[in-house]
Amino acid sequence: MNIAVLFGGKSSEHEVSCSSVCNVLNLLKDEKYNVYKIGITKAGAWLLTEASEEEIRSGAWEQRADNEPAWILPDPAVHGIRTAGGRVLPVDVAAPILHGKNGEDGAIAALFQLAGIPQITTSMTSAANSMDKALTKLICDKAGICQADWMQVYSRELCDMEQVVERIEAQLPYPIFVKPASAGSSVGISKCGDRAALIEGLKLAAEHDFKIVLEETVVGQEIEVAVLGNDAPIASVPGEVCPAVEFYTYDAKYNDADSLLFIPARLDEAVQERVKAEAIKVFLAMECNGYARVDFFVKKDGTVVFNELNTIPGFTNISMYPKLMAASGIEGKELMERLIKLAMERGE
Numbered sequence: 001m002n003i004a005v006l007f008g009g010k011s012s013e014h015e016v017s018c019s020s021v022c023n024v025l026n027l028l029k030d031e032k033y034n035v036y037k038i039g040i041t042k043a044g045a046w047l048l049t050e051a052s053e054e055e056i057r058s059g060a061w062e063q064r065a066d067n068e069p070a071w072i073l074p075d076p077a078v079h080g081i082r083t084a085g086g087r088v089l090p091v092d093v094a095a096p097i098l099h100g101k102n103g104e105d106g107a108i109a110a111l112f113q114l115a116g117i118p119q120i121t122t123s124m125t126s127a128a129n130s131m132d133k134a135l136t137k138l139i140c141d142k143a144g145i146c147q148a149d150w151m152q153v154y155s156r157e158l159c160d161m162e163q164v165v166e167r168i169e170a171q172l173p174y175p176i177f178v179k180p181a182s183a184g185s186s187v188g189i190s191k192c193g194d195r196a197a198l199i200e201g202l203k204l205a206a207e208h209d210f211k212i213v214l215e216e217t218v219v220g221q222e223i224e225v226a227v228l229g230n231d232a233p234i235a236s237v238p239g240e241v242c243p244a245v246e247f248y249t250y251d252a253k254y255n256d257a258d259s260l261l262f263i264p265a266r267l268d269e270a271v272q273e274r275v276k277a278e279a280i281k282v283f284l285a286m287e288c289n290g291y292a293r294v295d296f297f298v299k300k301d302g303t304v305v306f307n308e309l310n311t312i313p314g315f316t317n318i319s320m321y322p323k324l325m326a327a328s329g330i331e332g333k334e335l336m337e338r339l340i341k342l343a344m345e346r347g348e
């Protein structure tokens with residue numbers, strides 16, 4: 001089986017991808033797999049590489065003299081990789097481990113769709129809808145999934161800041177979460193306690209996206225569920241993240257040893273079952289395939305509030321998705337096998 005594994009990318013989560021992919025590569029160390037590694041630089045250049053895990057983790061992979069520019073061609077007749085040297089390498093399945101923009105947003109899924117190559121991640125449309133927090137909320141509202149009160153504004157509207165702020169204040173109580181619609185890893189997100197903070201938060205979010213999502217603050221435990229499957233997905237045991245800081249920022253996620261994880265989450269059995277059912281409902285409503293991590297808040301009274309989902313969730317040493325699956329009896333190697341099988345079942 002020839003597998004193309006893609007990592008890096010033009011995204012603020014480039015480094016997270018490099019860290020995730022090392023774990024994925026480890027799980028693909030098996031004689032039944034022939035793995036091609038394609039690194040995408042922050043500038044967007046595609047390089048077929050023999051880099052080691054250490055080099056991928058440190059970023060040194062880009063400097064290897066034997067890297068060769070290589071691309072997945074959209075032409076389905078090629079069905080694989082074309083190198084600058086003119087070689088054609090057939091690919092049976094693709095594993096794009098690319099978080100955030102240009103990866104998780106469906107851009108890369110579209111390329112594999114054109115090329116006719118099955119991929120372990122979800123389709124272009126579901127990826128794009130899941131990446132956009134506003135579209136996700138619209139679809140989930142329609143599907144009857146409980147969410148925080150929310151609204152959206154466009155960055156172009158901020159030229160009349162006074163009017164925008166009044167509109168927001170009429171609809172949402174402080175503190176208000178302000179988020180770029182499509183960023184990820186908490187980039188550009190602020191929790192705003194008053195009007196001055198809201199204005200700063202809006203300006204910051206506008207640096208990252210033309211669309212901005214505003215949400216009421218939900219007080220509760222942060223619960224994450226790993227979902228796996230196509231038409232009949234399964235949900236993992238729920239996990240709980242307990243950020244040591246004000247909210248789960250980029251640093252808390254990747255650099256802060258003080259953030260605590262609980263697997264299973266500290267919830268009653270009945271609430272755990274409700275969260276799992278809700279995670280599957282979100283996965284299906286968003287028309288996801290393959291895998292996704294679905295994140296919630298659970299309030300003191302047991303209300304389950306959907307927050308967001310990630311269709312290419314982190315796979316780093318501290319990431320929840322592989323941990324939750326392992327805790328549910330699906331260890332790494334088996335998880336990769338299942339993802340590949342699910343991709344082949346869906347086909348191109």
Ligand SMILES: Nc1ncnc2c1ncn2[C@@H]1O[C@H](COP(=O)(O)OP(=O)(O)OP(=O)(O)O)[C@@H](O)[C@H]1O
Pocket residue numbers: 148177179183184185186187189215216217218219222243247248249295307308310
């Ligand atoms: N409405 C809310 N109420 C309370 N806390 C919130 C709310 N929205 C976000 N948070 C906090 O901010 C964090 C980041 O928000 P969110 O998960 O929406 O962003 P993200 O950048 O997409 O993160 P990810 O890396 O998980 O994709 C959450 O984990 C949570 O701690």
Ligand SMILES: [Mg+2]
Pocket residue numbers: 295308
């Ligand atoms: Mg999140």
